[in-house]
Amino acid sequence: MGNFIRNIILFGLLSTSLIVGIDRFLSSLINQHASFAFDPAPRYVFFGHSHPECAYNDSLIQDSRNIAESSEAYFYTYLKVKKVLEQNPSVETLFIECTNNQISPKMNDWTWDSRHLSHKYTKYAPFIHLSDQITLLLQNPRGFLTSLPYSIKRKFTTVARNDYDFSDQLGGYKYLVRYKTDSLLQNLNPLAAKDELGMSATDSVSRINLNYLRRIIEIIRKNNKHVVLVRTPIHPMYEGYVNESLYKRIIRREFSDVDYLDFSKFPLQNEEFGDLGHLNHQGAKIFSEWFNQLLTDSLLIRPEKQKFIESRMPRNQ
Amino acid sequence: MFSTLLDYYTGLKMWENKGNKNRKKFWLWLSVIVNLGFLGVFKYYNFFVESFSEVISHLGFQLNSWTLDIILPVGISFYTFHGLSYVIDIYNDKIEAERNFVDYAVFVSFFPLLVAGPIERATHLLPQIKTERTFDYDRAVDGLRQILWGLCKKVVIADQCAEFADKIFNNSADYEGSTLVLGSVLFAFQIYGDFSGYSDIALGTARLFGIELLRNFAFPYFSRDIPEFWRRWHISLSSWFRDYLYIPLGGSRGGTWSKIRNVLIIFIVSGFWHGANWTFIVWGFLNALYMVPSVILKTNRTNLDIVANGRLLPTLREVISMVTTFCLTAFAWIFFRAENLDHAFDYIARIFTPQLFALPIIRPTPVLVLVVLFIAIEWNGRAGNYAIANLYTKSKPIRWSVYLVLFLVIFLFQGKQQQFIYFQF
Numbered sequence: 001m002g003n004f005i006r007n008i009i010l011f012g013l014l015s016t017s018l019i020v021g022i023d024r025f026l027s028s029l030i031n032q033h034a035s036f037a038f039d040p041a042p043r044y045v046f047f048g049h050s051h052p053e054c055a056y057n058d059s060l061i062q063d064s065r066n067i068a069e070s071s072e073a074y075f076y077t078y079l080k081v082k083k084v085l086e087q088n089p090s091v092e093t094l095f096i097e098c099t100n101n102q103i104s105p106k107m108n109d110w111t112w113d114s115r116h117l118s119h120k121y122t123k124y125a126p127f128i129h130l131s132d133q134i135t136l137l138l139q140n141p142r143g144f145l146t147s148l149p150y151s152i153k154r155k156f157t158t159v160a161r162n163d164y165d166f167s168d169q170l171g172g173y174k175y176l177v178r179y180k181t182d183s184l185l186q187n188l189n190p191l192a193a194k195d196e197l198g199m200s201a202t203d204s205v206s207r208i209n210l211n212y213l214r215r216i217i218e219i220i221r222k223n224n225k226h227v228v229l230v231r232t233p234i235h236p237m238y239e240g241y242v243n244e245s246l247y248k249r250i251i252r253r254e255f256s257d258v259d260y261l262d263f264s265k266f267p268l269q270n271e272e273f274g275d276l277g278h279l280n281h282q283g284a285k286i287f288s289e290w291f292n293q294l295l296t297d298s299l300l301i302r303p304e305k306q307k308f309i310e311s312r313m314p315r316n317q
Numbered sequence: 318m319f320s321t322l323l324d325y326y327t328g329l330k331m332w333e334n335k336g337n338k339n340r341k342k343f344w345l346w347l348s349v350i351v352n353l354g355f356l357g358v359f360k361y362y363n364f365f366v367e368s369f370s371e372v373i374s375h376l377g378f379q380l381n382s383w384t385l386d387i388i389l390p391v392g393i394s395f396y397t398f399h400g401l402s403y404v405i406d407i408y409n410d411k412i413e414a415e416r417n418f419v420d421y422a423v424f425v426s427f428f429p430l431l432v433a434g435p436i437e438r439a440t441h442l443l444p445q446i447k448t449e450r451t452f453d454y455d456r457a458v459d460g461l462r463q464i465l466w467g468l469c470k471k472v473v474i475a476d477q478c479a480e481f482a483d484k485i486f487n488n489s490a491d492y493e494g495s496t497l498v499l500g501s502v503l504f505a506f507q508i509y510g511d512f513s514g515y516s517d518i519a520l521g522t523a524r525l526f527g528i529e530l531l532r533n534f535a536f537p538y539f540s541r542d543i544p545e546f547w548r549r550w551h552i553s554l555s556s557w558f559r560d561y562l563y564i565p566l567g568g569s570r571g572g573t574w575s576k577i578r579n580v581l582i583i584f585i586v587s588g589f590w591h592g593a594n595w596t597f598i599v600w601g602f603l604n605a606l607y608m609v610p611s612v613i614l615k616t617n618r619t620n621l622d623i624v625a626n627g628r629l630l631p632t633l634r635e636v637i638s639m640v641t642t643f644c645l646t647a648f649a650w651i652f653f654r655a656e657n658l659d660h661a662f663d664y665i666a667r668i669f670t671p672q673l674f675a676l677p678i679i680r681p682t683p684v685l686v687l688v689v690l691f692i693a694i695e696w697n698g699r700a701g702n703y704a705i706a707n708l709y710t711k712s713k714p715i716r717w718s719v720y721l722v723l724f725l726v727i728f729l730f731q732g733k734q735q736q737f738i739y740f741q742f
Contacts, residue, residue: 001452006458011717014717015721022725
């Protein structure tokens with residue numbers, strides 16, 4: 001019996017080492033060759049989740065690149081920021097979306113629930129530090145272990161195809177065609193806020209998301225680049241507004257050292273929204289052209305940026 | 318619990334009335350009726366009510382059918398057959414009644430076989446339960462090896478095939494010809510990997526406890542004719558029907574017509590055992606039809622040995638026989654997998670279109686590569702109890718390398734989690 005148990009333990013250790021060894025080997029190969037360099041080289045890069053993904057049409061904003069991606073928690077944005085900074089010296093300013101739902105407990109799910117792990121973890125696994133992998137494993141062991149084989153397979157495919165160009169896999173402007181704002185307004189669902197922000201939306205926050213936002217800010221500063229937190233336009237009836245006072249408090253208390261630009265009140269018609277949180281392509285066109293003009297008018301070097309923005313708001317002029 | 322208590326009690330009563338045939342018969346019939354009654358209520362009641370009301374409505378009458386909204390108890394088909402074999406064996410004086418209730422309850426509900434078999438016999442399992450068992454290193458290692466192979470069959474082959482088989486069967490109206498053929502082939506491997514994988518895991522687990530369960534699969538897709546297939550597929554169920562239904566009906570003792578009748582009966586009952594749906598009955602009937610030629614020609618016991626025994630490759634004749642048998646079986650699986658008869662007939666009709674000779678629209682190349690590798694491993698190990706059973710003859714480094722590779726394959730090539738198909742029965 002003793003021999004039997006010894007051999008089982010030995011087999012367990014061997015097989016675990018084999019998997020970890022293969023995983024690490026593939027990760028290190030990918031890390032050596034991975035390319036995040038953008039062509040053409042941008043000066044401005046937009047990061048965040050689906051709000052900026054649908055709002056910044058980078059073809060209308062000079063020298064910019066939108067690499068926001070839907071359902072992205074700061075845990076994964078941090079990896080992207082790090083790699084973009086390493087390989088894109090042309091980048092001057094990084095716009096990081098920071099809106100109401102990004103402080104909410106829902107972001108914990110976006111970081112480690114099984115659905116998000118299966119998509120985000122498998123994609124960014126080669127670049128995730130071991131300690132961060134352990135965090136994911138401890139938070140959701142089953143989800144992590146289910147995603148692990150897929151991530152190894154994805155790494156293997158990357159190596160086998162010799163395709164290390166990640167610059168086109170990081171996200172990008174989404175040309176949203178839909179328009180369902182009016183129908184949403186007619187059937188306002190009292191539970192929509194919980195869907196958007198998670199439980200205890202008005203009085204609790206996702207600490208891991210805020211910690212990673214802080215890490216994003218630190219690493220950008222370490223690279224002597226300009227970091228700007230932004231809130232893209234949202235509909236006045238946006239479900240996430242229920243935590244507005246908490247949101248404002250967090251921005252004021254924890255991120256007062258960072259430039260913060262609030263475009264949430266940018267005036268748009270209902271038909272220019274895809275839904276209450278996202279601009280459709282019409283709204284994105286109007287906003288992006290206006291935003292481009294702000295950049296041309298030296299928004300980023302002005303001392304009172306928010307006042308300047310408000311003074312230039314289309315219907316406030 | 319009630320079923321276990323009933324069979325335990327009726328078993329004792331029959332044993333007490335050993336000399337009194339009428340009393341024995343009474344207790345036997347009580348057990349049979351109650352056991353089949355449970356099965357009938359839980360599994361078949363709704364089917365009969367709905368079928369009856371459908372027939373009535375075809376005759377122009379309307380009937381408010383009263384169906385039950387109940388959950389089928391897990392493994393009911395399996396433990397009912399355990400109990401029935403026990404009481405019938407006592408009635409036939411093949412075994413003594415078990416006096417120790419705990420031992421009897423372990424026989425009925427031994428956890429590796431509770432939900433999906435193999436269907437055990439009291440004559441085989443009860444003596445093992447009553448014997449004191451000691452740890453046997455080689456047996457335990459063999460058990461783990463069989464579990465590893467079973468996991469590989471289930472998680473890699475069955476679950477990978479299931480993804481595409483489900484896609485094709487669930488959207489069969491969108492496909493034609495070769496794509497639908499591919500769907501039925503993938504389902505054939507799904508159900509084999511799923512059920513034989515489960516059986517391997519059950520047998521391996523039992524072996525860790527020092528118990529040998531009945532073998533359930535013996536490389537059925539290498540069968541050269543349908544009778545051989547049925548000697549190699551779900552062996553514990555086939556032999557149950559042979560011993561408790563086919564032989565009491567007269568078996569192969571009567572004339573040709575009575576043999577054909579008996580074959581039809583056991584295959585239709587076997588189909589019905591799988592589920593309360595006409596698709597299973599047609600599946601059973603189709604397999605009975607496949608059996609008829611060999612019954613008439615008395616060739617049903619032609620292929621009793623292992624195919625190409627002692628040779629690396631089969632002859633052309635053997636290949637043709639195996640492929641033909643597989644095609645017939647895969648065709649019958651269409652009924653087993655379809656939602657209803659309309660779906661099955663529509664699926665078959667869509668196969669026979671000009672698209673039959675074109676390349677399938679869905680081409681799951683990695684899955685097909687895995688299936689080919691799987692067939693090669695099974696072929697190589699077809700003389701053993703399971704495909705990698707003979708690995709123990711190899712040196713330790715080779716054995717461990719194979720285990721590690723299998724573990725890696727399971728880890729990396731696992732399909733999306735699917736429930737075991739036979740859990741529903």
